[in-house]
Amino acid sequence: MDYDNKLERVAVMGAAGKMGSGILLLTSIEMADLSLKPENRGRTFTIQAIDVSDEALSGLMKYLRAQVLRIAEKKMVWLRLMYADRADLVDNGQIIQQYVFDVLNVVRPTIRIEAAYDCHIIFEAIKEDPDLKKKIFRKIDGVNPHKPWYLTNTSSIPISELDRDAGLDGRIIGFHFYNPPAVQKLVELICAKNTAPLLQAFALEYAERLGKLVVRSNDKAGFIGNGHFMRDALHGISEAERLTAEVPLYEAVWMINKVSQDYLVRPMGIFQLIDYVGLDVVNYIMQVMNPHFPGEEIHSPMLRSYLELEIRGGQNSDGSQKDGILRYEKGRPVGVYDLASQQYIAAEHFRESCEARLGPLPKSFQPWKQVVASKMKDEFFASLFQELKTMDTAGARLALKYACRSKEIGQQLVANGIARTDEDVNTVLLTGFFHTLGPINNYV
Amino acid sequence: MEKKIYMTAGYNTISLGTGRKEFNPGKPRPGIEHYIKEAGSQVLSKIGGPDAVDETVIGNFMACRFNSQAHLGAFAPYIDEGLSGKPSTRVEGACASGGLALLTGIKSVLSGSAEVVLALGVEVQNSVKAIYGADILAAAGWAAERKTGHAFFFPGQFSDRAGVYFERFGRERTRKSFARWYRNAIENARLCLTAQEYHNTVADLETLAMTEPNGKSFVDYLNLFDCSKVSDGASAIAIVSREGLRRIGIPVEEAVEITGFGHAVNNITVKPADPTELSTARLAAEKALKMAGISIGQVGTVETHDCFTIAGILGVEALGLAKKGEGPDYVLAGETSRKGEVPFNTTGGLIGWGHPTGATGVHMAVTIMEQLTGKAGDTQINIRPSKPFGLSLNMGGDDKTLVSIVYRRGE
Structure with a gap:
C-alpha cells in the first residue's frame, strides 16, 4: 500500500x-x-x-x-x-x-x-x-x-x-x-x-x-469511551433520581453534577458532559448499545423526557455550549431545567441549600485545572480519598459511591474483553475525557 | 569635548508585553502616540515644560510596519502643543535607533544649535504576532538574505553565533553562563516597577533557562529564555548643555555628564568574519572610552545590548572585561551580577526589562543616569569612587550599527 x-x-x-x-x-x-x-x-x-x-x-x-x-x-x-x-x-x-x-x-x-x-x-x-x-x-x-x-x-x-x-x-x-x-x-x-x-x-x-x-x-458496541461514559451517565442519572426522595429533581441534578465534577476532579460534571455531547447524541448511543447488552438496561426515561421537551444541549457553531439539562452563561452552569414546571430554575435559588446538604468540600480539594497540571497527582489523590473516607457528609458518600461505580465499569470493560488492559481504560478516560484520575485505581 | 553635555530627567514607560499582568493580547492596547506622549510629557514636567526645549529627536525602528506609522517627528507637538513650530526629527538605525537619537541630540547641543534637546525612543511591537514581527525585525539585516534566513530571523542569526561559540569554547559551560545571565536579568527586573519581567515569580530561573533548545519549533542553539521578548514601550531623557541645565533649573549633580561616545557601523551585506566576536561593538566601545580618556576598569556599571544571552556574553568580551572565550567564566563568577565587579543591566536589560527596539538605547541612558545620580530606587547599586563611570552599548542589527556612551555624575 x-x-x-x-x-x-x-x-x-x-x-x-x-x-x-x-x-x-x-x-x-x-x-x-x-x-x-x-x-x-x-x-x-x-x-x-x-x-x-x-x-x-x-x-x-x-x-x-x-x-x-x-x-x-x-x-x-x-x-x-x-x-x-x-x-x-x-x-x-x-x-x-x-x-x-x-x-x-x-x-x-x-x-x-x-x-x-x-x-x-x-x-x-x-x-x-x-x-x-x-x-x-x-x-x-x-x-x-x-x-x-x-x-x-x-x-x-x-x-x-x-x-x-x-x-x-x-x-x-x-x-x-x-x-x-x-x-x-x-x-x-x-x-x-x-x-x-x-x-x-x-x-x-x-x-x-x-x-x-x-x-x-474490541468491536463491542460503545467501545471503551462510550462504554464507560454511558454507564457512568446512567449512574449519575439514577443517583439523581434516588435523591428525589429528599429534594426536587433539578436540585438533585445540580448536586450530582457538582459531586461528579468537584469531588472526582473532572473537567465537568456528568450532566454538563451530557449537555456537551448533546442529549440526542447520548440517547442515540444508548439506543445503539442497549440491544448488545441484554439485561443491562442501557437507556434512560429521564433523558427522553428532556428530549420530548426539545431540551437537547450540544454546541453552537462557534463552539459555545447550548442550554440543555443545565443552563449556561459564558460556558458555566447557572441553572437547571425543571421538568415539572418546564422552565429553568436559576441556581441562586437552591445553590446554598444544595451545598449545605452535601457538606463542605474536602480540605484537600483542588480544582480540576490545578490538578490536571500538577506533577503530584498521586499524593493529591491519596490524601483526597483518605479524607473522603473519613468524612461523614452526603457529598463524600456520593463521591465514593460514584468513584466505585466508575471503577467497576472500567473493570467490566476489561473483563468483557472490550478493553485489553486496565491501562487502556485509564488512558481513554484520562486523554479522551480529561479525567485527572483513571477509573481503575487503588484509591477507591 | 569643547562643551560639557549632560543628560537628566529621564523617564521610562512600562515595557508592556507577555509577562506583565496588565498585558492581554486579545484586548486593545495603547497606540504608539500614547507612549510618545507619556514618556515625552513626563520629561517635560521635570524640566519646566516645553518652552525650555529647543529640539526633539525621536528614535524608532519600524513604526512604519508595526503601526503603519511613519513621520514620527511630527508627534512632538502631540506630546505638548508647546513643541509646535520647533524642530523634531525621527532617526533610525534598527535596534540602535534609541542610541542614534541620543547621539543626534548630543551633536545638536555640541553644535550650539540647541541647549536643550528632548530625546525619545519608542517602539510598539505587540501589534502583530511574533511570527510576523520576525519579518519586520528582519529588516535590521540585509533584505537579500531574508529568503535564506531563519523563520525567526534574528534569533537565527544569534543562534548561529552561539553554535560556533559552543563548538569553539564548549557548550555546557557557555549554556550555563546563558542561564546565569537570564537569572541576573530577571532578578534585576523584579526590582524595577516598569520592567516587563517585574511580575516574574519563577523560583529556579537557571534550571528553567537550561531548557534544551528545539530547532524544530524555534532555533538550534537558543531557547526562548535566551531571547528578549516582544515589547511596547518608550523612554525619554533631556540632553542639555551647562546653559541648558540653568534653563531647566536642575542642579548639575542630578544630571550625568557625557564624557565620551563612540559610533561605528559595519557593512550590512557582509556576514561576520568571526561569529564569536562583536567586532563593531568592540570598536564603538573603544572609541567611547578613548574619548572619555578612561579604561574599562574605571567603569562601575554597564548597560549592554543583550537581545540574546549570547549577545550579552559577547558584549562582556567586546568591552574587554574578559578575554575571548572567557566571557562565560566572568559571568559565572558573578562579576556581572548586581553585587559583582561590574554590575550589568541593573534593571534587567533587554531580557529582563524589555526590548521595545527603538526605545532601548534611551532606556539604557535613563538607567545609567538613575544609577549614577542615586535615583535608581530599589534597583540602586553601590557606585564605588574608584569606578565612577557608566557605559552603554546599544546595537543595531547583527553587530552592524553600534552606539556606545560613557557617563559620569555631573559636578
Whole structure:
C-alpha cells in the first residue's frame, strides 16, 4: 500500500459537523503537506467535503481558514523549508498565506454524495444512526470502482455490523476521534472481524502522522469511551433520581453534577458532559448499545423526557455550549431545567441549600485545572480519598459511591474483553475525557 | 569635548508585553502616540515644560510596519502643543535607533544649535504576532538574505553565533553562563516597577533557562529564555548643555555628564568574519572610552545590548572585561551580577526589562543616569569612587550599527 496514493482522493461525509470539520481540517493539512513533498510535486490531492447544506459548508470554510492559519503560524520553521524554492515567497507572512491557500485548495466543499464515488478513502462522520450509515456506505460502494476504504468515526456501532450490513468485505475500520479532533490526542481504533490488514496499517500510519495516541478497542458496541461514559451517565442519572426522595429533581441534578465534577476532579460534571455531547447524541448511543447488552438496561426515561421537551444541549457553531439539562452563561452552569414546571430554575435559588446538604468540600480539594497540571497527582489523590473516607457528609458518600461505580465499569470493560488492559481504560478516560484520575485505581 | 553635555530627567514607560499582568493580547492596547506622549510629557514636567526645549529627536525602528506609522517627528507637538513650530526629527538605525537619537541630540547641543534637546525612543511591537514581527525585525539585516534566513530571523542569526561559540569554547559551560545571565536579568527586573519581567515569580530561573533548545519549533542553539521578548514601550531623557541645565533649573549633580561616545557601523551585506566576536561593538566601545580618556576598569556599571544571552556574553568580551572565550567564566563568577565587579543591566536589560527596539538605547541612558545620580530606587547599586563611570552599548542589527556612551555624575 502506498500511503500517499491512498490519500490522493479522499471524501469526508458529514464534513460540516462537529467531528467532520475537525477530521477535514486534520486530513486536508496532512494532504497538503504530502503535496509539498518534492516527490509529490505535480500530483493533485483532493478532499471532498460533503455535507447536506451549503450554509453549513460555507461556515466550514471559514472555520477551516481560521484554523489552518493558526496551525501554519506554529509550523513556520518547517514551512520555510517546504517553500524554499519559491523565490517569490520571502516573508513568513507570505509563506503562511500561500500555505493557507494550498490547504484550502485541497478541499472541495459539496452537497453532492456523488463526489465520493471516485475516492479511495472515505471518512464517515455523520449522525450516529446505524441505518443511515449503512445506507450511505452501500450507496457509495455500489458505484465507486476503486473499492475504497472506509474510516468511520462511530463512537458506538460495532464495525463488524456496519461491515456486514453494508457489504464492505472488511474495507472498514473504526477510527474514533475525540471531540474536538484537532485538539484531542486520543483515537480509538476498532477493527471489524475481517478488517483488511492493509487498512489497519494505513490507519496506524495516518494516526501516527497526525500525532495521535491510539488505543485499540474490541468491536463491542460503545467501545471503551462510550462504554464507560454511558454507564457512568446512567449512574449519575439514577443517583439523581434516588435523591428525589429528599429534594426536587433539578436540585438533585445540580448536586450530582457538582459531586461528579468537584469531588472526582473532572473537567465537568456528568450532566454538563451530557449537555456537551448533546442529549440526542447520548440517547442515540444508548439506543445503539442497549440491544448488545441484554439485561443491562442501557437507556434512560429521564433523558427522553428532556428530549420530548426539545431540551437537547450540544454546541453552537462557534463552539459555545447550548442550554440543555443545565443552563449556561459564558460556558458555566447557572441553572437547571425543571421538568415539572418546564422552565429553568436559576441556581441562586437552591445553590446554598444544595451545598449545605452535601457538606463542605474536602480540605484537600483542588480544582480540576490545578490538578490536571500538577506533577503530584498521586499524593493529591491519596490524601483526597483518605479524607473522603473519613468524612461523614452526603457529598463524600456520593463521591465514593460514584468513584466505585466508575471503577467497576472500567473493570467490566476489561473483563468483557472490550478493553485489553486496565491501562487502556485509564488512558481513554484520562486523554479522551480529561479525567485527572483513571477509573481503575487503588484509591477507591 | 569643547562643551560639557549632560543628560537628566529621564523617564521610562512600562515595557508592556507577555509577562506583565496588565498585558492581554486579545484586548486593545495603547497606540504608539500614547507612549510618545507619556514618556515625552513626563520629561517635560521635570524640566519646566516645553518652552525650555529647543529640539526633539525621536528614535524608532519600524513604526512604519508595526503601526503603519511613519513621520514620527511630527508627534512632538502631540506630546505638548508647546513643541509646535520647533524642530523634531525621527532617526533610525534598527535596534540602535534609541542610541542614534541620543547621539543626534548630543551633536545638536555640541553644535550650539540647541541647549536643550528632548530625546525619545519608542517602539510598539505587540501589534502583530511574533511570527510576523520576525519579518519586520528582519529588516535590521540585509533584505537579500531574508529568503535564506531563519523563520525567526534574528534569533537565527544569534543562534548561529552561539553554535560556533559552543563548538569553539564548549557548550555546557557557555549554556550555563546563558542561564546565569537570564537569572541576573530577571532578578534585576523584579526590582524595577516598569520592567516587563517585574511580575516574574519563577523560583529556579537557571534550571528553567537550561531548557534544551528545539530547532524544530524555534532555533538550534537558543531557547526562548535566551531571547528578549516582544515589547511596547518608550523612554525619554533631556540632553542639555551647562546653559541648558540653568534653563531647566536642575542642579548639575542630578544630571550625568557625557564624557565620551563612540559610533561605528559595519557593512550590512557582509556576514561576520568571526561569529564569536562583536567586532563593531568592540570598536564603538573603544572609541567611547578613548574619548572619555578612561579604561574599562574605571567603569562601575554597564548597560549592554543583550537581545540574546549570547549577545550579552559577547558584549562582556567586546568591552574587554574578559578575554575571548572567557566571557562565560566572568559571568559565572558573578562579576556581572548586581553585587559583582561590574554590575550589568541593573534593571534587567533587554531580557529582563524589555526590548521595545527603538526605545532601548534611551532606556539604557535613563538607567545609567538613575544609577549614577542615586535615583535608581530599589534597583540602586553601590557606585564605588574608584569606578565612577557608566557605559552603554546599544546595537543595531547583527553587530552592524553600534552606539556606545560613557557617563559620569555631573559636578
